[in-house]
Amino acid sequence: MWSGRSFRRQPAADTSPGVTDPWELAQAAAGTAGVKLRALTSVDDGDAVARVIAATWGGQHLDREVIKALGVSGNAVWGAEAEGEVVGFVLGWAGVDDDGLHVHSHMLASLPDRRHRGVGYALKLAQRAQALDQGIDVVRWTFDPMVARNAWFNAGKLGTVSDRFVRDFYGVMTDALNAGDRTDRLVTRWDLGREPGPRELPSDAPVVAVPADHHGSRGADPEVARRQRDEVAASIEALMADGYVVAGFDRDRSAHVFVARESVS
Numbered sequence: 001m002w003s004g005r006s007f008r009r010q011p012a013a014d015t016s017p018g019v020t021d022p023w024e025l026a027q028a029a030a031g032t033a034g035v036k037l038r039a040l041t042s043v044d045d046g047d048a049v050a051r052v053i054a055a056t057w058g059g060q061h062l063d064r065e066v067i068k069a070l071g072v073s074g075n076a077v078w079g080a081e082a083e084g085e086v087v088g089f090v091l092g093w094a095g096v097d098d099d100g101l102h103v104h105s106h107m108l109a110s111l112p113d114r115r116h117r118g119v120g121y122a123l124k125l126a127q128r129a130q131a132l133d134q135g136i137d138v139v140r141w142t143f144d145p146m147v148a149r150n151a152w153f154n155a156g157k158l159g160t161v162s163d164r165f166v167r168d169f170y171g172v173m174t175d176a177l178n179a180g181d182r183t184d185r186l187v188t189r190w191d192l193g194r195e196p197g198p199r200e201l202p203s204d205a206p207v208v209a210v211p212a213d214h215h216g217s218r219g220a221d222p223e224v225a226r227r228q229r230d231e232v233a234a235s236i237e238a239l240m241a242d243g244y245v246v247a248g249f250d251r252d253r254s255a256h257v258f259v260a261r262e263s264v265s
Contacts, residue, residue, distance in 0.1 A: 020195065022129035029125050033118035035080035037126045040089060041071030048086035049077060056109040059179070062091075074134065075103075078126040080110065080119045087114045090123040094136065102189075103131045105141035121157055128192050137192045142169055142185035145236060146214040146229055151249040151256060154188050156198050161264050162186040162246035162256075165236045181218065182226075184233050186246060199264075201248045207255035208235045 030037045040049060046064025053060050067077055070093060080088040088110030095104035105127060110119040131139055143150045145165070154160045164187035171183065210232055211217045211225075218225040236246075239258050247264055248257035 022125065022132050022192075025196070026122060026125035026129050029118060029122035030080065033080070033122050035082045035087060035114075035119055035122060037122065038079050038081055039071070039076040040067055040079040040086070041076050043068045045077070045079065045086070048079065049089050049091070052086065052089055052109050052111055053107070055111050057178075062107075076130065078123055078130065080114075080123055082114070087111045088119040088123055090120075090127050092127060092139070092141070094134075095140070097140075099138070101136055102138040102140050103127065103136055105139050108141075120153065124158060125196065128190070128196070132192055139190040139192065140187060141190075142166075142187050144214070145184060145186045145208075145232060145246075145256065146210050148210055148212050148214070148249070148251075148254050151210070151246075152251055154190075155246060155249040155257075156251065157196070158190055159194065159197050159199055160188040160190045161199075162188040163240075163261065165233070165240055167233055180222070182229060184229060186236070188246075199247050201257050201259060205248075206239060206244065206258045207250060207253060208232055208239070208258070209253060209255040212254045 026037060040046075043064050046062070046067035049067055050062060050064060053062055070077055070091070073093070075093040077089055077091045079086045089107070090105065091107040092103050092105035095102055105124075108120055108123060110123075127139060131137070143154060145151065145162075155162070165184070166187065167182065167184050169183050169185035170178075211228060214225065214228075217228065236256070243261050244258040245261045245264060246256045247259045249255070250257055
Protein backbone atom coordinates (compact mmCIF):
# COMPACT_ATOMS: atom_id res chain seq x y z
CA MET A 1 0.00 0.00 0.00
CA TRP A 2 1.21 3.51 -0.81
CA SER A 3 2.66 5.16 2.28
CA GLY A 4 2.27 8.87 1.49
CA ARG A 5 5.91 9.51 2.39
CA SER A 6 7.38 10.49 -0.97
CA PHE A 7 6.70 11.60 -4.52
CA ARG A 8 8.35 8.54 -6.04
CA ARG A 9 6.15 6.59 -8.41
CA GLN A 10 5.48 2.99 -7.47
CA PRO A 11 5.50 0.17 -10.04
CA ALA A 12 1.69 -0.15 -9.84
CA ALA A 13 1.22 3.12 -11.71
CA ASP A 14 0.26 2.63 -15.34
CA THR A 15 -0.59 5.37 -17.81
CA SER A 16 -1.11 5.39 -21.57
CA PRO A 17 1.90 5.81 -23.89
CA GLY A 18 2.95 9.42 -24.30
CA VAL A 19 1.27 10.65 -21.12
CA THR A 20 3.51 12.82 -18.95
CA ASP A 21 4.67 11.34 -15.64
CA PRO A 22 1.88 12.16 -13.14
CA TRP A 23 4.21 13.34 -10.37
CA GLU A 24 6.16 15.54 -12.77
CA LEU A 25 2.90 17.21 -13.77
CA ALA A 26 1.87 17.69 -10.14
CA GLN A 27 5.21 19.12 -9.03
CA ALA A 28 5.39 21.44 -12.04
CA ALA A 29 1.89 22.74 -11.28
CA ALA A 30 2.82 23.25 -7.64
CA GLY A 31 5.88 25.26 -8.65
CA THR A 32 3.78 27.47 -10.90
CA ALA A 33 1.32 28.02 -8.02
CA GLY A 34 4.13 28.86 -5.60
CA VAL A 35 3.46 25.98 -3.21
CA LYS A 36 4.96 22.67 -2.15
CA LEU A 37 2.95 19.47 -2.01
CA ARG A 38 2.98 17.35 1.14
CA ALA A 39 0.98 14.35 2.34
CA LEU A 40 -1.00 15.37 5.45
CA THR A 41 -1.23 12.32 7.70
CA SER A 42 -0.99 13.48 11.32
CA VAL A 43 -3.52 14.66 13.88
CA ASP A 44 -1.74 18.03 13.96
CA ASP A 45 -2.18 18.25 10.19
CA GLY A 46 -5.90 17.99 10.93
CA ASP A 47 -5.79 21.40 12.60
CA ALA A 48 -4.30 22.93 9.45
CA VAL A 49 -7.02 21.34 7.32
CA ALA A 50 -9.68 22.63 9.72
CA ARG A 51 -8.41 26.20 9.28
CA VAL A 52 -8.75 25.98 5.50
CA ILE A 53 -12.23 24.46 5.84
CA ALA A 54 -13.37 27.27 8.14
CA ALA A 55 -12.01 29.94 5.78
CA THR A 56 -13.69 28.32 2.78
CA TRP A 57 -17.11 27.19 3.93
CA GLY A 58 -17.72 28.74 7.34
CA GLY A 59 -19.67 26.40 9.62
CA GLN A 60 -18.17 23.21 8.19
CA HIS A 61 -16.18 20.98 10.52
CA LEU A 62 -13.91 17.94 10.26
CA ASP A 63 -12.59 16.13 13.32
CA ARG A 64 -8.81 16.34 13.37
CA GLU A 65 -8.33 12.60 13.94
CA VAL A 66 -9.99 11.87 10.58
CA ILE A 67 -6.81 13.06 8.83
CA LYS A 68 -4.81 10.46 10.74
CA ALA A 69 -7.34 7.73 9.98
CA LEU A 70 -7.31 8.54 6.27
CA GLY A 71 -3.51 8.50 6.23
CA VAL A 72 -3.08 5.11 7.86
CA SER A 73 -5.73 3.60 5.58
CA GLY A 74 -3.85 4.59 2.42
CA ASN A 75 -6.00 7.65 1.72
CA ALA A 76 -3.56 10.41 2.61
CA VAL A 77 -4.85 13.95 2.36
CA TRP A 78 -2.66 16.14 0.15
CA GLY A 79 -1.75 19.61 1.26
CA ALA A 80 -0.24 22.65 -0.45
CA GLU A 81 2.21 24.60 1.68
CA ALA A 82 3.58 28.12 1.33
CA GLU A 83 6.03 29.62 3.81
CA GLY A 84 5.44 26.68 6.16
CA GLU A 85 1.65 27.13 6.20
CA VAL A 86 -0.92 24.74 4.73
CA VAL A 87 -2.88 26.94 2.30
CA GLY A 88 -4.92 24.24 0.58
CA PHE A 89 -5.82 20.55 0.66
CA VAL A 90 -7.61 17.79 -1.22
CA LEU A 91 -9.31 14.99 0.69
CA GLY A 92 -10.78 11.70 -0.51
CA TRP A 93 -10.81 7.95 -0.04
CA ALA A 94 -11.05 4.73 -2.01
CA GLY A 95 -14.61 3.76 -2.92
CA VAL A 96 -16.49 1.18 -4.95
CA ASP A 97 -19.58 1.69 -7.09
CA ASP A 98 -21.22 -0.17 -9.98
CA ASP A 99 -18.27 0.78 -12.20
CA GLY A 100 -15.72 -0.63 -9.75
CA LEU A 101 -12.87 0.86 -7.72
CA HIS A 102 -12.30 4.61 -7.70
CA VAL A 103 -11.18 7.43 -5.43
CA HIS A 104 -14.05 9.49 -4.07
CA SER A 105 -12.77 13.05 -3.73
CA HIS A 106 -14.80 14.78 -1.03
CA MET A 107 -13.15 18.16 -0.41
CA LEU A 108 -10.83 20.52 -2.29
CA ALA A 109 -10.13 23.99 -0.92
CA SER A 110 -7.53 26.72 -0.58
CA LEU A 111 -7.38 29.85 1.53
CA PRO A 112 -9.19 32.84 -0.01
CA ASP A 113 -6.00 34.75 -0.81
CA ARG A 114 -4.58 31.68 -2.62
CA ARG A 115 -7.50 31.06 -4.98
CA HIS A 116 -7.19 31.40 -8.75
CA ARG A 117 -3.43 30.81 -8.56
CA GLY A 118 -3.37 27.15 -9.54
CA VAL A 119 -3.24 25.67 -6.03
CA GLY A 120 -6.34 23.54 -6.55
CA TYR A 121 -5.05 22.29 -9.89
CA ALA A 122 -1.76 21.19 -8.34
CA LEU A 123 -3.61 19.40 -5.54
CA LYS A 124 -5.83 17.52 -7.97
CA LEU A 125 -2.78 16.43 -9.95
CA ALA A 126 -1.23 15.13 -6.71
CA GLN A 127 -4.42 13.21 -6.00
CA ARG A 128 -4.26 11.80 -9.52
CA ALA A 129 -0.64 10.72 -9.14
CA GLN A 130 -1.34 9.04 -5.80
CA ALA A 131 -4.31 7.15 -7.25
CA LEU A 132 -2.26 5.91 -10.21
CA ASP A 133 0.49 4.78 -7.84
CA GLN A 134 -2.14 2.67 -6.10
CA GLY A 135 -3.45 1.17 -9.33
CA ILE A 136 -6.64 3.27 -9.35
CA ASP A 137 -7.50 5.03 -12.62
CA VAL A 138 -10.75 6.88 -11.81
CA VAL A 139 -11.58 9.71 -9.40
CA ARG A 140 -15.17 10.76 -8.74
CA TRP A 141 -16.65 13.72 -6.88
CA THR A 142 -19.73 15.91 -6.77
CA PHE A 143 -20.10 19.61 -7.53
CA ASP A 144 -22.88 22.16 -7.79
CA PRO A 145 -23.76 22.61 -11.49
CA MET A 146 -24.73 26.22 -10.76
CA VAL A 147 -21.15 27.22 -9.86
CA ALA A 148 -19.52 28.14 -13.15
CA ARG A 149 -15.95 28.40 -11.90
CA ASN A 150 -16.06 24.83 -10.54
CA ALA A 151 -17.63 23.54 -13.75
CA TRP A 152 -14.82 25.10 -15.79
CA PHE A 153 -12.15 23.77 -13.44
CA ASN A 154 -13.52 20.23 -13.64
CA ALA A 155 -14.37 19.90 -17.34
CA GLY A 156 -12.12 22.59 -18.80
CA LYS A 157 -8.88 22.16 -16.86
CA LEU A 158 -9.04 18.54 -15.74
CA GLY A 159 -11.14 17.01 -18.52
CA THR A 160 -13.82 15.33 -16.40
CA VAL A 161 -17.14 13.93 -17.61
CA SER A 162 -20.24 14.36 -15.44
CA ASP A 163 -22.51 11.37 -16.01
CA ARG A 164 -24.97 11.58 -13.11
CA PHE A 165 -27.14 14.26 -11.53
CA VAL A 166 -28.94 14.20 -8.18
CA ARG A 167 -31.28 16.87 -6.82
CA ASP A 168 -30.66 17.83 -3.19
CA PHE A 169 -27.77 15.37 -2.93
CA TYR A 170 -26.73 16.37 0.61
CA GLY A 171 -30.10 17.58 1.87
CA VAL A 172 -30.06 20.67 4.10
CA MET A 173 -26.59 22.14 4.68
CA THR A 174 -25.97 24.90 7.20
CA ASP A 175 -22.53 26.22 6.27
CA ALA A 176 -22.22 29.80 5.03
CA LEU A 177 -21.71 28.76 1.41
CA ASN A 178 -24.67 26.37 1.06
CA ALA A 179 -27.23 27.45 3.65
CA GLY A 180 -30.65 28.09 2.15
CA ASP A 181 -29.77 26.58 -1.24
CA ARG A 182 -30.88 23.21 -2.60
CA THR A 183 -27.85 20.94 -2.81
CA ASP A 184 -28.18 19.73 -6.39
CA ARG A 185 -25.01 17.98 -7.55
CA LEU A 186 -23.47 16.65 -10.71
CA VAL A 187 -21.40 13.51 -10.16
CA THR A 188 -18.25 13.77 -12.21
CA ARG A 189 -15.80 11.14 -13.40
CA TRP A 190 -12.10 11.85 -13.99
CA ASP A 191 -10.38 9.19 -16.07
CA LEU A 192 -6.76 9.39 -14.98
CA GLY A 193 -5.11 7.55 -17.86
CA ARG A 194 -5.57 10.48 -20.26
CA GLU A 195 -3.57 13.69 -20.10
CA PRO A 196 -5.46 16.28 -18.01
CA GLY A 197 -7.13 18.92 -20.13
CA PRO A 198 -10.32 19.78 -22.03
CA ARG A 199 -11.92 17.53 -24.60
CA GLU A 200 -12.62 18.47 -28.20
CA LEU A 201 -16.37 18.99 -28.52
CA PRO A 202 -18.68 19.41 -31.52
CA SER A 203 -19.73 22.99 -32.23
CA ASP A 204 -23.40 22.00 -32.30
CA ALA A 205 -23.39 20.23 -28.92
CA PRO A 206 -26.36 21.07 -26.67
CA VAL A 207 -25.64 23.38 -23.75
CA VAL A 208 -27.21 24.32 -20.45
CA ALA A 209 -26.38 27.86 -19.34
CA VAL A 210 -25.80 28.77 -15.69
CA PRO A 211 -25.15 32.14 -14.02
CA ALA A 212 -21.56 33.33 -14.22
CA ASP A 213 -21.77 34.06 -10.47
CA HIS A 214 -24.45 31.96 -8.79
CA HIS A 215 -23.59 33.05 -5.26
CA GLY A 216 -23.76 36.68 -6.30
CA SER A 217 -27.11 36.06 -7.96
CA ARG A 218 -28.45 34.44 -4.80
CA GLY A 219 -27.42 37.44 -2.77
CA ALA A 220 -29.06 39.87 -5.20
CA ASP A 221 -32.34 38.00 -5.70
CA PRO A 222 -32.80 34.60 -3.99
CA GLU A 223 -36.12 33.91 -5.74
CA VAL A 224 -34.63 34.39 -9.21
CA ALA A 225 -31.71 32.16 -8.22
CA ARG A 226 -34.13 29.44 -7.09
CA ARG A 227 -35.97 29.56 -10.41
CA GLN A 228 -32.68 29.36 -12.28
CA ARG A 229 -31.68 26.30 -10.26
CA ASP A 230 -34.99 24.60 -11.06
CA GLU A 231 -34.59 25.34 -14.77
CA VAL A 232 -31.01 24.06 -14.85
CA ALA A 233 -31.93 20.90 -12.95
CA ALA A 234 -34.82 20.14 -15.33
CA SER A 235 -32.61 20.69 -18.39
CA ILE A 236 -29.82 18.47 -17.09
CA GLU A 237 -32.27 15.71 -16.17
CA ALA A 238 -33.88 15.82 -19.62
CA LEU A 239 -30.56 15.63 -21.47
CA MET A 240 -29.21 12.82 -19.29
CA ALA A 241 -32.44 10.88 -19.77
CA ASP A 242 -31.77 11.14 -23.50
CA GLY A 243 -28.28 9.66 -23.10
CA TYR A 244 -26.16 12.80 -22.82
CA VAL A 245 -23.36 13.58 -20.35
CA VAL A 246 -21.52 16.80 -19.50
CA ALA A 247 -18.14 16.76 -21.24
CA GLY A 248 -17.13 20.42 -21.27
CA PHE A 249 -17.86 23.95 -20.12
CA ASP A 250 -18.10 26.96 -22.41
CA ARG A 251 -16.77 29.92 -20.43
CA ASP A 252 -17.93 32.50 -22.97
CA ARG A 253 -21.53 31.35 -22.68
CA SER A 254 -21.20 30.11 -19.07
CA ALA A 255 -22.72 26.83 -20.13
CA HIS A 256 -22.31 23.10 -19.59
CA VAL A 257 -21.66 21.32 -22.88
CA PHE A 258 -23.31 17.93 -23.43
CA VAL A 259 -22.35 15.06 -25.74
CA ALA A 260 -23.78 11.60 -26.32
CA ARG A 261 -22.58 9.21 -23.64
CA GLU A 262 -21.25 6.68 -26.13
CA SER A 263 -19.10 9.33 -27.87
CA VAL A 264 -16.94 10.01 -24.80
CA SER A 265 -13.56 8.33 -24.85
